[in-house]
Amino acid sequence: MSAESKKAHNFIQSLIEEAIAKGEHTGKVVTRFPPEPNGYLHIGHAKSICLNFGIAETFGGECNLRFDDTNPEKESQEYIDAIKTDVEWLGYTWAGDVRYASDYFDQLYEFAEELIRKGKAYVCALTAEEMAEYRGTLKTPGRNSPYRDRPVEENLQLFRDMRDGKYQNGELVLRAKIDMASPNINLRDPILYRIRYAEHHQTGNRWCIYPMYDFTHPISDALEGITHSLCTLEFEDHRPLYDWVLENVSVPCRPRQIEFARLNLNYTITSKRKLKRLVDEGHVEGWDDPRMPTISGMRRRGYTPESIRNFCDMIGVNKAGGTVDVGMLEHAIREDLNARAPRAMCVMRPLKVTLVNYPEAQTESLTLPVHPQNPDMGEREVTWSRELYIDREDFSEEPPRKWKRLAPGQAVRLRGGYVITCRDVVRDPQGEIVELTCEYDPATLGVNPEGYKPNGVIHWVSAVDSAEADIYVYDRLFNHEAPDSDKEGDFLDHLNPESLVVIRGARAEKGLADPRTDIPYQFEREGYFFCDRDKTEAAGRPVFNRTVTLRDSWGKGGK
Ligand code: ATP
Ligand code: MG
Numbered sequence: 001m002s003a004e005s006k007k008a009h010n011f012i013q014s015l016i017e018e019a020i021a022k023g024e025h026t027g028k029v030v031t032r033f034p035p036e037p038n039g040y041l042h043i044g045h046a047k048s049i050c051l052n053f054g055i056a057e058t059f060g061g062e063c064n065l066r067f068d069d070t071n072p073e074k075e076s077q078e079y080i081d082a083i084k085t086d087v088e089w090l091g092y093t094w095a096g097d098v099r100y101a102s103d104y105f106d107q108l109y110e111f112a113e114e115l116i117r118k119g120k121a122y123v124c125a126l127t128a129e130e131m132a133e134y135r136g137t138l139k140t141p142g143r144n145s146p147y148r149d150r151p152v153e154e155n156l157q158l159f160r161d162m163r164d165g166k167y168q169n170g171e172l173v174l175r176a177k178i179d180m181a182s183p184n185i186n187l188r189d190p191i192l193y194r195i196r197y198a199e200h201h202q203t204g205n206r207w208c209i210y211p212m213y214d215f216t217h218p219i220s221d222a223l224e225g226i227t228h229s230l231c232t233l234e235f236e237d238h239r240p241l242y243d244w245v246l247e248n249v250s251v252p253c254r255p256r257q258i259e260f261a262r263l264n265l266n267y268t269i270t271s272k273r274k275l276k277r278l279v280d281e282g283h284v285e286g287w288d289d290p291r292m293p294t295i296s297g298m299r300r301r302g303y304t305p306e307s308i309r310n311f312c313d314m315i316g317v318n319k320a321g322g323t324v325d326v327g328m329l330e331h332a333i334r335e336d337l338n339a340r341a342p343r344a345m346c347v348m349r350p351l352k353v354t355l356v357n358y359p360e361a362q363t364e365s366l367t368l369p370v371h372p373q374n375p376d377m378g379e380r381e382v383t384w385s386r387e388l389y390i391d392r393e394d395f396s397e398e399p400p401r402k403w404k405r406l407a408p409g410q411a412v413r414l415r416g417g418y419v420i421t422c423r424d425v426v427r428d429p430q431g432e433i434v435e436l437t438c439e440y441d442p443a444t445l446g447v448n449p450e451g452y453k454p455n456g457v458i459h460w461v462s463a464v465d466s467a468e469a470d471i472y473v474y475d476r477l478f479n480h481e482a483p484d485s486d487k488e489g490d491f492l493d494h495l496n497p498e499s500l501v502v503i504r505g506a507r508a509e510k511g512l513a514d515p516r517t518d519i520p521y522q523f524e525r526e527g528y529f530f531c532d533r534d535k536t537e538a539a540g541r542p543v544f545n546r547t548v549t550l551r552d553s554w555g556k557g558g559k
Pocket of ligand 2: 036
């Protein structure tokens with residue numbers, strides 16, 4: 001199946017198609033991806049990105065990237081830069097320049113004054129506690145604020161004084177005048193503006209009042225000519241407010257808000273707040289730690305943009321929530337890398353093998369395909385020599401039945417090389433095996449002589465012509481299926497203590513001394529591994545991150 005044919009037809013696409021067919025929607029489809037720059041993007045955001053950019057692509061429209069930046073204290077330029085990098089890396093291009101809700105602060109302010117003049121907003125001096133008390137509950141209606149009926153002129157003056165810095169944080173707020181008895185709490189005179197003396201990453205100290213999300217979002221959408229404002233289900237109850245704002249100010253168009261279910265993955269946290277805790281409290285190396293479900297972490301781990309986009313296609317888009325098995329994401333990356341990753345050999349726990357019948361000073365160059373099914377990917381050279389390394393785990397002195405690897409007296413083929421037979425083991429004074437004495441069969445390069453079939457095939461490297469490497473074996477960060485479901489405990493209680501095991505002194509075939517950094521390798525029989533540029537530079541030798549195992553071995557005792 002091609003990636004194209006796998007693309008599911010989602011319900012939002014169907015809604016737009018129906019609207020076009022009925023003539024209700026004419027002109028271009030315009031969507032937006034509106035991240036708040038208060039953290040790095042995670043796999044949940046990837047779903048929203050693929051949906052918003054995907055819908056625009058499907059209908060020949062456009063998708064904007066807009067930073068929803070109304071909370072200056074929690075936001076930063078670092079997050080803005082990281083988000084732009086991630087969206088581009090996923091393969092999407094936003095229409096025109098990057099946009100910021102803060103670009104519209106002047107217009108938002110004017111729209112707020114418009115509401116005041118229409119008698120639809122007022123300045124309120126209730127404290128936060130009082131306001132909570134006046135708000136009522138799900139079962140009881142709220143009560144009107146004593147400031148609700150201030151005259152328009154007084155509201156205008158107070159709002160301007162708020163803007164001009166005549167009041168302190170929290171002293172006054174601007175509220176919409178809607179309905180304190182509404183069954184929808186979002187409509188009980190929600191706050192539109194609050195006072196915050198905070199420097200803003202885009203507007204500096206120009207403002208000491210900042211608009212709230214529910215006021216900013218619909219107006220920003222309208223100013224950008226967004227036709228379909230796609231957001232997650234928790235905003236369903238905010239839709240009446242979204243529509244109220246657009247009905248009551250003179251904006252140029254009426255975007256339509258459509259909600260879809262968030263992506264939840266088992267064994268994974270997708271909340272920026274919690275991911276930030278992992279970073280701030282040092283449980284991981286940073287936002288781009290390869291165990292993080294962030295786009296930058298997955299990139300560093302070796303995930304490809306194609307695999308993430310395919311995953312988003314596989315899971316589809318719908319109204320019903322639910323949890324997706326993280327195994328599906330792992331399947332998507334395996335599928336992509338199986339088809340495209342160059343093959344290589346790397347011995348994780350080297351055990352020396354000496355071929356007693358191979359001449360001491362001699363070596364020979366063997367040619368192996370870069371990819372067994374794809375000759376276009378070319379060939380690679382590995383060196384055969386008298387001294388080799390195999391993995392300790394591929395030798396057993398007392399092998400179990402049906403052992404397909406090396407054992408005393410048993411023959412095994414070394415991948416792409418000759419068949420060898422183990423004759424003896426050499427031990428150190430503590431009794432540990434430090435070397436195997438073997439013989440190679442010169443008639444077996446690429447062929448099995450008649451009547452003779454070695455037991456199995458194992459990987460190996462030359463001891464004299466290979467590269468030393470470090471391997472970071474990453475595994476799932478949490479060992480609990482729903483790490484944040486635990487009502488008593490904390491999601492941090494479920495960190496997997498074995499999410500990282502570092503192997504130093506691995507030996508990789510010589511070509512890996514200068515590894516590719518554009519795609520992971522498949523280390524034969526071990527999994528997929530991606531060169532970590534920063535760690536490689538720091539270590540002065542190649543360092544690889546394990547992207548994913550060859551098979552799904554989670555919880556099945558696999559390595
Ligand atoms: P978080 O809960 O991690 O803080 P957020 O929703 O506050 O996420 P935003 O930066 O506001 O993060 O999100 C930008 C867009 O991405 C929004 O439209 C949001 O609905 C969407 N989004 C965030 N998380 C998910 C998710 N898990 N699945 C799908 N879409 C998501
Ligand atoms: Mg948000």
